[in-house]
Amino acid sequence: MTKKLRAAVIGVGYLGRFHAQKYAALGGVELVGVVDAHPETAQRVAKELGVAAYTDYRELLGAPGSKGAKPDLVSVASTTETHHAVARDCLAAGVHVLAEKPITVTVAQADELIALADARHLVLQVGHLERFNPAWLAVKDKIRRPVFIEAHRMAPFKARGIDVSVVLDLMIHDLDLILPLVSSPVADLRASGVSVLTDGIDIANARIEFANGCVANLTASRTSTASLRRLRVFQHHEYISVDFGDRRIGISRRREALIEGESPIDTETFQQPPGDALMTEIEAFVDAVRNGTKPVVSGREGRDALAIALEIDRMIAARQRLPT
Numbered sequence: 001m002t003k004k005l006r007a008a009v010i011g012v013g014y015l016g017r018f019h020a021q022k023y024a025a026l027g028g029v030e031l032v033g034v035v036d037a038h039p040e041t042a043q044r045v046a047k048e049l050g051v052a053a054y055t056d057y058r059e060l061l062g063a064p065g066s067k068g069a070k071p072d073l074v075s076v077a078s079t080t081e082t083h084h085a086v087a088r089d090c091l092a093a094g095v096h097v098l099a100e101k102p103i104t105v106t107v108a109q110a111d112e113l114i115a116l117a118d119a120r121h122l123v124l125q126v127g128h129l130e131r132f133n134p135a136w137l138a139v140k141d142k143i144r145r146p147v148f149i150e151a152h153r154m155a156p157f158k159a160r161g162i163d164v165s166v167v168l169d170l171m172i173h174d175l176d177l178i179l180p181l182v183s184s185p186v187a188d189l190r191a192s193g194v195s196v197l198t199d200g201i202d203i204a205n206a207r208i209e210f211a212n213g214c215v216a217n218l219t220a221s222r223t224s225t226a227s228l229r230r231l232r233v234f235q236h237h238e239y240i241s242v243d244f245g246d247r248r249i250g251i252s253r254r255r256e257a258l259i260e261g262e263s264p265i266d267t268e269t270f271q272q273p274p275g276d277a278l279m280t281e282i283e284a285f286v287d288a289v290r291n292g293t294k295p296v297v298s299g300r301e302g303r304d305a306l307a308i309a310l311e312i313d314r315m316i317a318a319r320q321r322l323p324t
């Protein structure tokens with residue numbers, strides 16, 4: 001019989017609570033505790049799921065005086081600025097880590113976590129949830145040699161997530177999707193953005209040119225009146241559109257035989273059924289831990305998306321400092 005893996009969630013606010021629910025429902029896993037700096041939050045989620053509550057994650061890590069059963073794996077869903085210290089301590093204690101995006105605040109911090117995970121032969125996965133969207137899972141292998149990519153990610157304003165810019169909050173999802181698709185170094189980057197409702201960047205656009213000639217144009221906003229999560233990919237003789245919200249896919253191709261009076265393009269559209277992207281993500285993390293395999297979104301991939309997101313933020317900030 002396969003040994004149950006012990007899991008814990010550090011940070012059980014809005015998103016972390018869902019992580020805890022998934023672990024509690026997952027076969028072959030035992031949720032042994034939830035952690036939150038706010039005692040009432042920790043107690044509420046712990047009571048809901050019938051597990052122990054903690055306000056300090058170090059109580060779970062096996063140090064002298066630790067109160068709980070040391071987990072085999074954790075989700076780190078605390079605030080972004082705490083990701084580095086929490087994930088570092090967990091990895092140092094021999095615990096596998098799923099860190100919510102962005103992986104850390106700085107690239108240097110991400111590099112430290114990657115090196116530590118490698119040295120300890122531990123899984124470090126980053127929570128880029130769109131990789132597990134049913135529409136993306138259905139279409140990603142059809143994208144082979146993209147020439148132009150356009151992404152729009154819009155959302156109504158929410159107070160949650162404003163500790164980072166819209167680039168680190170929303171655009172980073174599309175950066176994570178695009179970088180493995182193109183698989184080429186960035187040759188040129190242009191970016192602009194503006195603050196609207198917060199002190200940070202609320203609307204941003206980036207144009208990325210890769211060394212292989214592919215160009216990506218990304219727009220993100222957290223001041224929209226409606227939600228939109230759409231990616232369009234153009235490759236030779238083919239155009240693919242993915243709507244992550246509706247899980248709708250459109251594929252247009254040049255017809256092999258052209259008939260006079262008819263469109264030269266064949267288009268098919270289909271919609272994927274609803275899925276549970278977060279459960280799929282956590283299942284993938286657990287599988288990587290159990291089998292010792294590379295995670296779907298590795299620490300290096302999370303680091304690479306972070307590096308470009310931070311450069312976009314830097315360029316926008318520099319533009320805003322220019323004299324008018």
